[in-house]
Amino acid sequence: MRLLLVLVLVLCVAVMVGCGGKKARPPEDIDEIGEQGGAKMPGEGDEPGATDEPVTPIKPGADEIELRRIYFGYDKYNLDNDAITTLAGNAAVLMDNPSVKIRIEGHCDDRGTENYNLALGEKRALAARDYLVNFGIAQSRISVISYGEERPLDPAENEKAWAKNRRSEFDIR
Amino acid sequence: MRPSANAHVSVHAATHAAVHTGAAALALIAALAAALVFAPAAGAQTDVRLRVTAEGRSAIRIGFLEPEKEIDETVAGYHEEFLGILKDDLEMSGYFEIVKDPEKDEPHALVGTVTESRSQELSFGINLQDRVSSQSIFRRKYAGATDGIAMVAHVVADDIVYALTGRQGIANTQMAFVAGARGEASLYTVHIDGSGLSRITQTPSIVMNPSWSPDTTRIAYVSYASGDPAIYVTDLEDKTTVRFSAFQGMNAMPAWSPDGSKIALTLSKDGNPEVYVISVDGKTRKRLTRYSGIDCSPTWAPNGFELAFTTDRTGSPQIYAVDMEGLSPRRITHEGGYNTSPAWSPEGDLIAYVAGIDGGFQICTVDPFGISTSVLTEEGDNEYPNWSPDGMHIIYSSQARSKSGIYIMNRDGSGKRRIFKDLENPRSPAWSAQPRKTTLEPLQG
Structure with a gap:
């Protein structure tokens, strides 16, 4: 029982440290995804209601690093300029943290067939992997998985939700 | 429960089965095909493949006759269950329309049924006939346990599909x-x-x-x-x-x-x-x-x-x-x-x-x-x-x-x-x- 209490306390501290660290970087405004020139100034995403947190959750105990999601056009798996900018940032973080291994998840919106979306999600994950490998990240540090349309961020059926769901995520292992 | 196919089904050739040759059955199929298929070209008589119409109506009309003998009240419930599943299967097959009145609706084929109790098992007698000639196309008895009625009905449905179209049915899939x-x-x-x-x-x-x-x-x-x-x-x-x-x-x-x-x-x-x-x-x-x-x-x-x-x-x-x-x-x-x-x-x-x-x-x-x-x-x-x-x-x-x-x-x-x-x-x-x-x-x- 006492052991459990200690464990809970340790976890609480860990969570608090984690939250404190995140403040340095504002959440990205998800509404801008898919639009041209959507780069936001720091602080702009802090308006009330911006509850989406696009940053990959930090693994407790791991070095605090952030890897950002990238987004894709409908039925596309090529990297657009926004995606490349984000990936370059992710690559730099991975270069600075050579012990970190990641799994890249590829996701789709739910239009089209589950089968094709599974392949499309795989290509979205692989596109991100190939960029990182070309950047100099060892392929052995990266695995990929496609979830197709199985794990939408936003289950709504509209353009905004679909844009959010067409993405690759970077899961620290 | 996943019943293995035909576990409780056995087919008994009825001792009083009418003599029936393959040639006669084929003649009937050909006649039905010629009458019903919207033949796009001359010489289509050799094509016995039957297709449902664009309206989704079935090509072959089947009527169910009243039982040939009185159904014992101890098996009347099983008889109704059997008939219900058999009719569903035949409609699902896509080849048939079940007519309401076998006398007035001029079906192509008639099905006579009789259900009896027989030492721990049920016996389902089937007599499939060409209505116009009243000739029997096949006549046989199927045996099944009271908890295996659906399986018997599926076998009967597939046999009727095969007898009238020459094709494998899907009732057992x-x-x-x-x-x-x-x-x-x-x-x-x-x-x-x-x-x-x-x-x-x-x-x-x-x-x-x-x-x-x-x-x-x-x-x-x-x-x-x-x-x-x-x-x-x-x-x-x-x-x-x-x-x-x-x-x-x-x-x-x-x-x-x-x-x-x-x-x-x-x-x-x-x-x-x-x-x-x-x-x-x-x-x-x-x-x-x-x-x-x-x-x-x-x-x-x-x-x-x-x-x-x-x-x-x-x-x-x-x-x-x-x-x-x-x-x-x-x-x-x-x-x-x-x-x-x-x-x-x-x-x-x-x-x-x-x-x-x-x-x-x-x-x-x-x-x-x-x-x-x-x-x-x-x-x-x-x-x-x-x-x-x-x-x-x-x-x-x-x-x-x-x-x-x-x-x-x-x-x-x-x-x-x-x-x-x-x-x-x-x-x-x-x-x-x-x-x-x-x-x-x-x-x-």
């Missing part, structure tokens, strides 16, 4: 499908009449793409239960499961070959999704596609010579076919910018697929040469087309609002109806082959 919330789904099997639901996978997970072995004893499918996608094969008889394919990356869309010896599938282990064929014993593996984009969703031609698949090598997903050497893939679909999920018909004459049309996704068919296409659904998002083993029906999933579920339609798109409404979000249906061949030797007696 099953469907595998996925149901449950996204990420917490399970694989199920159920008889095509909706009975005998059986859960196959026990760990809720992402589950997709069931594919039956041709002998209906095993199902290959995708599961993420281990955390990564892998293809598993479950033996339905001894309830064992083996991991068939678990390469790095995607292992998806298994398709069992018509001869049962191989499984086509999609793997990304070489850097992007490609179509492979792996022998069921795992000993040989062959890559059939070579393209840096997407190649996926293989489906076998019934002769096993080719696979149709989806590829975006022209910039948008289209259906192609490739031979077993992987040489010179040929393009099949040309219209539209989104054609995926092909399913080759068991007769080989059509490929069903999903086309993106006006923001929706519709089930279509195209001949294997890519000459003529038909759009079979009109609304909503439809996917996973899959053929009945007789090639008469297409089963598919639909995400139409409030009407989501699994649907069956005739091969021309008529007669759509939703089936299996019991479980949450049923999808990814796969129709089993016919577990037994109907032969129905003409009875000599």
